[in-house]
Amino acid sequence: MISLKDKIVFISGATSGIGKASAFAFAAEGARLIICARRKNKLDVVADDIKKRFGVRVYAIELDVRNKTDVNSAISNLPDEWKNIDILVNNAGLGKGLNKFYEDNPENWEEMIDTNIKGLLYVTYAVLPLMLERKNGHIINIGSLAGREAYPKGAVYCSTKHAVDAITKSLRMDLIDMNIKVSTIDPGLVETNFSVIRFEGDVEKAKNVYKGMEPLTADDIAETVIFCATRPKNVNIAEILILAGTQASSTIVHRES
Ligand SMILES: NC(=O)c1ccc[n+]([C@@H]2O[C@H](COP(=O)([O-])OP(=O)(O)OC[C@H]3O[C@@H](n4cnc5c(N)ncnc54)[C@H](OP(=O)(O)O)[C@@H]3O)[C@@H](O)[C@H]2O)c1
Numbered sequence: 303m304i305s306l307k308d309k310i311v312f313i314s315g316a317t318s319g320i321g322k323a324s325a326f327a328f329a330a331e332g333a334r335l336i337i338c339a340r341r342k343n344k345l346d347v348v349a350d351d352i353k354k355r356f357g358v359r360v361y362a363i364e365l366d367v368r369n370k371t372d373v374n375s376a377i378s379n380l381p382d383e384w385k386n387i388d389i390l391v392n393n394a395g396l397g398k399g400l401n402k403f404y405e406d407n408p409e410n411w412e413e414m415i416d417t418n419i420k421g422l423l424y425v426t427y428a429v430l431p432l433m434l435e436r437k438n439g440h441i442i443n444i445g446s447l448a449g450r451e452a453y454p455k456g457a458v459y460c461s462t463k464h465a466v467d468a469i470t471k472s473l474r475m476d477l478i479d480m481n482i483k484v485s486t487i488d489p490g491l492v493e494t495n496f497s498v499i500r501f502e503g504d505v506e507k508a509k510n511v512y513k514g515m516e517p518l519t520a521d522d523i524a525e526t527v528i529f530c531a532t533r534p535k536n537v538n539i540a541e542i543l544i545l546a547g548t549q550a551s552s553t554i555v556h557r558e559s
Contacts, residue, residue: 304532304535306531309328309333309389310336311333312338313338314425315395319495319496324393329352336384336387337349337360338367339365345364363376367424368421377428377429387433391442392426403455418465426469440530441483442531443469444527449467449486453552470484484538488542490552491518491546492518492520492523514559516546526544
């Protein structure tokens with residue numbers, strides 16, 4: 303097993319859900335963290351909690367991954383002691399709206415494409431030179447079951463996660479001789495703020511997504527991220543599909559009434 307002690311881990315979207323749980327999980331292993339998200343106040347709370355609980359160093363950056371210029375300057379302005387990023391967790395992402403394609407708002411598409419695809423590409427492109435220089439690194443993308451199958455009313459969200467799947471596979475090929483692993487973790491239903499965002503703040507609608515079933519938790523996914531990140535040098539977990547206990551596919555979920 304690879305020790306995560308003093309490894310530098312960059313996590314995008316660490317103010318909530320899977321990204322936040324992953325930040326805590328890496329900190330528990332003694333890693334140093336660079337965390338980013340748009341909501342600086344929430345990010346600072348996460349950073350302070352982690353420092354207090356685990357005594358590790360945390361560097362928090364207010365960052366919208368959709369902004370290429372900001373992404374580039376955030377990474378290039380990292381202090382030297384934070385530049386040797388060992389692990390990149392591309393987690394920032396969202397689903398916006400759940401509507402039939404012809405009834406959807408194209409603004410939702412822009413936001414999902416700009417965040418889930420372009421944001422992931424910008425961050426990866428900015429971080430990679432730091433890994434290539436040292437011929438060392440691991441990129442862990444948070445994909446989705448939606449990247450493996452399409453479901454009704456999900457044309458654009460599913461497309462963005464299919465793109466993450468393609469990017470993961472292609473990157474792995476491009477980096478095969480560079481000692482940089484590339485993995486994807488593809489969760490099914492995880493109860494986070496995801497559905498609240500998807501339904502634009504409608505908490506009742508969001509709760510209904512998990513009605514009568516026990517969804518995955520952000521901690522379940524964080525544990526999986528740690529599993530990927532700690533495999534020995536000769537092992538690369540290419541992809542993990544992780545579903546809730548009573549979920550067979552995006553649309554087949556057993557619910558107790
Ligand atoms: N929950 C699920 O059922 C599920 C299933 C499969 C895959 N996923 C994927 O898991 C990832 C994390 O989602 P989650 O479930 O943990 O949702 P969440 O609780 O809503 O967390 C999303 C995180 O992404 C950040 N984020 C969103 N847009 C951003 C931007 N433009 N720039 C920087 N950070 C941004 C948010 O921070 P700020 O708002 O502070 O920027 C937040 O920290 C996403 O990629 C999602 O597609 C989720």
